[in-house]
């Protein structure tokens with residue numbers, strides 16, 4: 128079984144969000160970068176668990192990013208996985224990233240392609256579906272559980288108003304979310320091993336431009352909290368009803 | 375030209391978020407002069423005609439007899455084929471569980487530019503430029519779509535529903551698609567609970583509640599407000615509450631009209647999932663809790679005293 132885990136580099140969850148160049152660029156000053164939590168905690172860990180259960184499983188990590196993504200992909204390799212591929216290009220838009228990933232998927236005969244639920248910076252929730260659409264593979268989104276018997280996967284996914292368990296044969300694209308696995312912390316041996324694991328750098332394939340991010344905007348600031356005394360709850364009810372008009 | 379709106383049906387009912395997407399589509403159609411068409415797939419107990427009251431004049435109902443738990447890739451192929459047949463240029467979905475599945479599959483099929491989590495009408499004076507929420511609600515991005523076809527998902531609770539009069543004309547069409555490669559084994563419904571992303575009011579509690587046994591008063595308050603329940607990550611991790619209630623950067627992102635936070639400190643990762651709420655009420659006994667900085671209204675007090683009083687006050691207002 129061959130698994131491909133899609134890894135993206137995102138700002139740390141506590142990073143200050145600010146922009147430069149007339150709000151056209153994310154201000155990376157002082158920003159710590161991490162492996163996107165959904166990719167690391169759920170997609171990657173579940174792939175590693177499948178390999179632990181069956182050593183014939185290979186796990187490849189893939190990121191679309193420039194050289195500054197190397198430390199992130201090594202961080203991911205420290206948790207596990209056999210080798211990594213980096214497509215040497217800035218991940219400017221979702222169709223671009225998906226085209227790059229789809230090309231690797233088609234070439235590599237992967238049985239399972241795992242992505243995270245979404246990136247915490249772009250919040251797209253689109254890459255998995257785009258890759259599945261382009262490679263004509265079935266797509267199971269927002270999976271909370273994934274079990275394997277031979278070439279069949281049994282997957283639980285979140286659907287409107289509940290959850291569904293379903294079965295699918297290889298090959299398939301799955302986006303992973305909470306429940307799929309428990310986050311791990313890399314150990315010293317993993318960190319050492321990651322240094323020498325192969326990291327292939329591949330040039331991107333050419334695509335047309337689908338979208339272009341023009342500018343960013345920060346939300347309007349709050350005007351300050353209106354405090355109500357704890358023994359005046361009826362005043363809060365009045366404010367919510369008459370002033371805020373939300374109840 | 376045409377705009378297609380996907381009508382989200384779950385358990386035989388039209389999802390409320392679809393009304394918002396239709397209102398969005400109707401306003402867009404008015405601005406561009408396009409016509410707006412709804413597409414529904416599978417059996418539906420609600421009357422599709424009544425979607426006319428949100429500005430939809432025409433609905434195509436594909437495979438109206440099909441019973442399905444959830445859409446699959448096959449639905450996306452059907453929508454793509456219909457879009458090509460109708461020469462639709464813009465496809466609209468809700469940024470819901472179904473939309474997150476169908477929109478990217480459709481965009482790949484149609485080679486369309488896609489923007490998800492859209493929060494307002496596009497700017498049309500120079501191409502087609504939409505605003506979406508990014509950095510987990512901490513910012514917005516303006517994105518120009520350069521392709522001829524475009525797929526958008528509209529963020530729930532971000533676009534106002536507008537009521538108009540009139541009925542939609544519904545036509546049915548056979549749905550002759552291949553079998554999905556995904557086989558459903560079983561589906562479980564979450565018992566009657568309001569969907570967190572669609573709820574207009576959300577009552578949320580954190581570690582300040584001390585233990586799962588104290589959620590009774592939170593549930594009562596939520597009941598009084600007709601609210602969905604949410605919680606912080608440590609609360610879900612400790613199994614005080616189910617995982618699907620966990621909101622934040624690494625949980626569900628929500629944007630209700632009213633978010634009531636009880637015994638929650640307001641860590642940056644928590645705020646990231648709730649900061650698009652229109653009105654935030656914070657109840658915390660620590661006046662220094664960071665959440666007060668992000669709140670509209672606040673009570674510095676002990677939740678165990680304030681919450682039952684608040685519920686009683688709401689009951690009283692209702693009764694009068």
Ligand SMILES: Cc1cc2nc3c(=O)[nH]c(=O)nc-3n(C[C@H](O)[C@H](O)[C@H](O)COP(=O)(O)OP(=O)(O)OC[C@H]3O[C@@H](n4cnc5c(N)ncnc54)[C@H](O)[C@@H]3O)c2cc1C
Pocket residue numbers: 140164579580581582583605606607608609620621622623624625636637638639640641642643644647657658659660663675676677678
């Ligand atoms: C990578 C990462 C991702 C994360 N993602 C998320 C996420 O998605 N969502 C999330 O919620 N967290 C997330 N966290 C955790 C986050 O940093 C905080 O630890 C968490 O939100 C705190 O939860 P809390 O407010 O329930 O608990 P605490 O921080 O312990 O706060 C409890 C609050 O209750 C108040 N309190 C105590 N007793 C009472 C009382 N009787 N009456 C009233 N108030 C009382 C206290 O004053 C305090 O402010 C993440 C953390 C990391 C590192």
Ligand SMILES: Nc1ncnc2c1ncn2[C@@H]1O[C@H](COP(=O)(O)O)[C@@H](O)[C@H]1O
Pocket residue numbers: 132133134135136163165166170189190191192218221224241242243244245246249250251252253254255
């Ligand atoms: N630049 C990238 N390289 C590799 N995988 C990515 C990249 N961006 C996103 N992904 C994957 O796609 C998932 C969804 O991303 P998004 O659609 O941007 O929210 C992420 O959780 C990753 O698994």
